[in-house]
């Protein structure tokens with residue numbers, strides 16, 4: 001018998017048991033050496049992640065939001081410059097641009113992949129466009145080949161918001177593969193605890209193959225200092241602490257295993273819902289593997305009713321995201337109104353995410369599927 005309370009949206013405690021010894025050993029070592037910030041563990045983790053991603057430079061920082069902000073700063077964007085992104089994402093993607101006085105220009109998403117509709121990109125470009133920020137939502141890459149083609153044609157840098165897709169592979173039309181976050185000018189990621197590669201606190205990183213840019217990013221993340229107490233850039237304080245690096249390094253060696261666990265759970269859900277008349281299962285793009293940060297269904301019925309019934313049965317569920325950014329109060333000043341980005345607006349009403357993590361067993365999955373089917 002399954003205890004209903006056992007089902008969680010994300011099970012970090014169960015996962016901890018897989019890395020317990022490494023983490024406890026590393027934590028003790030950090031305490032005994034006192035290298036709390038930028039210690040050897042931070043460097044080792046950075047190097048290991050570079051190797052895993054196949055990229056020259058990984059620059060760890062304080063969190064994913066900072067990573068996005070630092071990326072925009074490193075590209076030298078000026079107030080009034082335009083940044084093209086999507087409204088169907090976590091607010092951080094647009095927030096950092098707004099904070100720097102940049103103008104967010106939103107384009108709509110593809111109704112099946114939930115990612116930037118690359119066919120709308122070129123029409124949104126003006127002479128003020130200085131950056132494009134696609135988001136790899138739920139664990140699957142945006143259509144990067146097309147996006148890069150347009151960006152390169154116009155000489156516009158691309159920042160990938162890879163907070164949800166670390167470990168996924170992008171497949172180019174010639175068959176070449178690259179890890180998500182290593183295709184654009186700069187890749188940004190978050191190691192927020194519930195992300196696919198999650199720390200035990202806030203953490204993030206930037207990726208780039210451009211050495212000069214990597215140097216600038218490293219400086220900006222540390223008060224713009226090129227040498228100590230000498231700032232060449234206006235920077236921020238955004239560093240990765242050694243405790244988080246211990247956790248991240250332990251988890252990095254298991255990331256592909258974690259991804260397979262997530263994909264197996266997703267496959268189980270797929271089989272259960274693929275022929276159900278009220279649900280559309282996540283569409284897999286031909287150009288990207290899916291690492292299932294979220295397992296997100298499209299539901300054609302009354303979602304509030306479904307969620308209430310699931311809550312009653314003790315099945316955690318979430319809506320990522322119920323309001324597209326252009327309709328948030330804080331972003332009204334951009335001048336968008338209801339109806340301007342119809343696909344994002346419609347999906348905000350239809351999506352529902354089910355429990356998804358690395359510790360799901362068949363018994364739990366069966367219980368969840370059964371409860372969902374009884375709740376529609």
Ligand SMILES: *Cc1c(COP(=O)(O)O)cnc(C)c1O
Pocket residue numbers: 063064065066089090092093135161163164189190191192202203204
């Ligand atoms: C989590 C997330 C962020 C922000 O990361 P934090 O580490 O929480 O600052 C940014 N963009 C997307 C798409 C995210 O999912």
